[in-house]
Amino acid sequence: MHPLRDKTAIIGVGASPQGKIPGSTALSLGVEAFKRALDDSGLKKEQIDGLLTMPGTTAPEAALNYLRLGETLGINPRYTGSKIMGGGTAGALLHEAALAVNAGMANYVACVFGDSAATGGSRFSRASGWGDSYAIWGFMAACANSAITASRHMALYGTTSRQLGEIAVACRKHASMNPNAVMRKPITIEDHQNSRWIVKPLHLLDCCLISDGGVCVIVTTAERAKDCKQPLVLISGMGQAYTTENMEREDWWYVPHQKLAVGDAYKMAGVGPRDIDVAQLYDNFTSSVLLWFEHGGFCKVGESGPFVEGGRIQLGGELPINTAGGNHSESYMEGWLHIVEGARQMRGECGVRQVEGAEVCLVTGRGQALNCSNATILRKG
Amino acid sequence: MTEYTKPLPTITDENREFWEGAKRGRLRMQKCGDCGHIRYPISHVCPKCLSYNFNWTDLSGRGEVFSYIVFHQLYNKAFEKDIPYNVALVQLEEGPRMYSNVVGVDNDAVKVGDKVEVTFDPVTPEVTIPRFKPRNG
Numbered sequence: 417m418h419p420l421r422d423k424t425a426i427i428g429v430g431a432s433p434q435g436k437i438p439g440s441t442a443l444s445l446g447v448e449a450f451k452r453a454l455d456d457s458g459l460k461k462e463q464i465d466g467l468l469t470m471p472g473t474t475a476p477e478a479a480l481n482y483l484r485l486g487e488t489l490g491i492n493p494r495y496t497g498s499k500i501m502g503g504g505t506a507g508a509l510l511h512e513a514a515l516a517v518n519a520g521m522a523n524y525v526a527c528v529f530g531d532s533a534a535t536g537g538s539r540f541s542r543a544s545g546w547g548d549s550y551a552i553w554g555f556m557a558a559c560a561n562s563a564i565t566a567s568r569h570m571a572l573y574g575t576t577s578r579q580l581g582e583i584a585v586a587c588r589k590h591a592s593m594n595p596n597a598v599m600r601k602p603i604t605i606e607d608h609q610n611s612r613w614i615v616k617p618l619h620l621l622d623c624c625l626i627s628d629g630g631v632c633v634i635v636t637t638a639e640r641a642k643d644c645k646q647p648l649v650l651i652s653g654m655g656q657a658y659t660t661e662n663m664e665r666e667d668w669w670y671v672p673h674q675k676l677a678v679g680d681a682y683k684m685a686g687v688g689p690r691d692i693d694v695a696q697l698y699d700n701f702t703s704s705v706l707l708w709f710e711h712g713g714f715c716k717v718g719e720s721g722p723f724v725e726g727g728r729i730q731l732g733g734e735l736p737i738n739t740a741g742g743n744h745s746e747s748y749m750e751g752w753l754h755i756v757e758g759a760r761q762m763r764g765e766c767g768v769r770q771v772e773g774a775e776v777c778l779v780t781g782r783g784q785a786l787n788c789s790n791a792t793i794l795r796k797g
Numbered sequence: 798m799t800e801y802t803k804p805l806p807t808i809t810d811e812n813r814e815f816w817e818g819a820k821r822g823r824l825r826m827q828k829c830g831d832c833g834h835i836r837y838p839i840s841h842v843c844p845k846c847l848s849y850n851f852n853w854t855d856l857s858g859r860g861e862v863f864s865y866i867v868f869h870q871l872y873n874k875a876f877e878k879d880i881p882y883n884v885a886l887v888q889l890e891e892g893p894r895m896y897s898n899v900v901g902v903d904n905d906a907v908k909v910g911d912k913v914e915v916t917f918d919p920v921t922p923e924v925t926i927p928r929f930k931p932r933n934g
Contacts, residue, residue: 541872543804547839548812551804552926555884555896557872564886568864571909613869616881663837663894664844669864669886 418684422795424514424651425641427524428457428634429756434747435598436534437628442472445630446485446530453632458645459524464634466495466522468513470505470750472531473538485528495522503698503743504658504788505529506631506752507781511654511790513635523636529752530630538626544662544785559623561785562701563615565669569703570617573718577617580702581608582724583737584621584744587699589730591741593769598625599745622702624743631752633759638797648797649762652776653687655680656790671704671786675711678780678791682713685776685793689713693774694761695735696754698782699742708780712791731769739769751781755792762796801920803875808923812839814853819925824915826893828854837893856891858915859932863888867904887913887929898928907931 430452432445446469454461467489471481481498495516499505506529513525531538540558543551550556569575585605591597603621611620641648657676662668682688689712697708706720714735715723729737740746740757747753758779760766777794808816818825828835829843830850842849864886871880883904888894899907900916913929920926 539872545838547809548806548815549804550896551873552806553884553896553898553928554803554868554873554876554879554882557870559870560866560868560884563866564864567866568909571864613867613881616867616869661844666894 417686420514420518420654421684421686422650422652423518423638425636425638425797426633426649426651426755426759426794427636427641427644427646428453428459429759430454430456430632431596431749431753431756432530432630434596434627434629434749437532438535440532440535440628442475442530442532443484443488444530445532445628446472446528446632447488447630449530449630449632450489450526450528453526453634456646457634459634461489461491463524464491464526465493466513466516466525467491467493468496468509468525468527469498470509470529471498471500472529472533474532474536475530493522495525501788502783503700503750504781504783504790506750506755507779507790507792508656508788510633510635510651510755510792511656514651514654517635517637523640525635527633527635528630529749532628533626533748534628536628540626557615559615559618559701562703563618565671565707565786566617566701566703568669569706573721575706575721577619578605578609579721579724580622580706581605583699583702583705583729584608586730587738587742587744590739590769591745593731594740594746597741597746598627599741618701618703624700625745625748627748629747629749631749631756633752633755647763649759650795650797651792652795653681653683653685653793654790655684658788660787662785662787668786671707671711671782671789674707674780674782674789677789678712678778681778681791681793685795687776687793691776692735692778693776694739694771695737695778696739696742696758696780697737698751698754698780699738699744700782704782705737712778731771736771739766739771750783754779754781758792758794762794764796804873805921805924811841815839816924818853818855819917819927820919822917824856824858824927825853826856827851835891835893837895856889860887860889860913860929862899862907862909862911862913863894865907865909883907885913885929899930900928901930
């Protein structure tokens with residue numbers, strides 16, 4: 417058995433108000449999320465001796481965010497740092513926190529993210545390419561990478577835009593059951609089809625939101641967590657993998673690293689796809705979600721299009737995903753809220769959107785130009 | 798002639814052969830002097846064997862559309878008049894892949910798997926951009 421299986425716990429989660437928060441900053445939203453998570457955990461601030469952060473797109477201090485936030489919160493940690501992996505950061509920091517508490521480098525690690533992307537004007541329109549920018553050919557923006565994936569998946573496997581729409585519809589349906597979600601009005605497949613093109617084959621409703629908000633997750637060892645306030649939520653498995661080569665790897669578009677990340681998480685936890693009761697799958701664009709089903713072993717290669725049809729991924733279906741609404745409809749917290757919702761589902765506190773009897777949750781993250789991926793298996797303690 | 802305002806390469810010692818080649822009507826990439834791997838993007842070191850030895854080599858300019866997308870959203874004002882415009886990820890015959898545009902044909906007429914060949918678009922006196930056009934056979 418893997419020595420880290422079920423050895424770590426999430427003992428506090430918190431999120432600031434989400435959406436458009438005029439007057440907020442990446443820092444102020446991160447602070448508010450930290451205060452709420454601390455309150456949720458029942459810990460005192462003085463007990464937090466680890467601080468791991470993801471700088472928001474509007475945080476001017478960028479990779480020095482851990483210093484800025486530490487000073488603001490008045491925390492002088494034993495273990496700290498910042499990581500920038502876009503939507504791959506939340507999971508990577510959660511895992512780092514797990515390693516740190518199990519190694520005794522810290523006892524209680526707060527992982528914090530804050531961003532004011534909505535009111536701060538982030539457009540996520542940067543072109544990739546380290547030397548000659550691909551913007552020479554007009555290739556730019558986060559959406560383009562996922563459109564490359566969608567286009568080839570459609571060409572190879574016959575996947576349709578309506579099938580992508582199933583994912584947007586499921587996320588929105590679940591957001592409609594979440595009072596904290598930004599976009600709560602249910603949508604139909606026709607609404608998805610009628611929304612304007614962004615980067616074809618992706619429509620507007622294939623795209624996540626751009627949001628202001630902050631999120632914090634507090635981690636300790638499973639042993640210490642037994643004395644904590646909340647129902648026990650264990651980190652049962654963790655996996656990460658990366659494909660840094662966009663052009664040199666022929667299968668980059670298919671994000672093969674996601675399969676490695678989920679596989680490692682399954683292995684550590686001693687579970688497989690049939691054990692997953694609920695999943696929070698990283699959804700910057702709908703096409704990203706499709707590949708999680710294939711790489712997570714829920715369906716075969718190329719079969720994720722038909723897989724998502726017929727309500728299977730909605731609450732009440734066989735594999736409900738993104739039960740709080742995801743990046744698409746809850747708020748674009750770059751996957752941080754996926755961890756929060758995963759923990760809340762394992763606590764059983766989700767009310768009308770609670771997956772009844774859920775004991776195992778898969779949470780995934782994916783960031784940058786499809787490059788970074790991670791997977792976490794949460795288990796009800 | 799109106800001024801060209803879209804992004805241009807910064808010509809450096811590292812990429813000069815690529816852009817000078819394009820001006821002469823050649824699609825050129827680096828071939829590793831040790832393992833023979835033809836690489837892209839341009840780099841001073843082979844990502845396969847880490848050798849610093851390489852030669853610039855002429856490619857056939859032939860390839861296939863590996864993936865294909867059409868930009869409707871404007872992300873950079875310089876492309877305002879081009880919208881909607883396409884970007885193809887082109888699989889070149891010799892192995893590398895590169896982003897480019899398929900020109901001389903309607904956006905809707907291009908699909909994944911189509912055969913294409915390079916064509917050269919002189920956009921400024923200094924810079925010629927390799928793009929692709931459909932090819933038969």
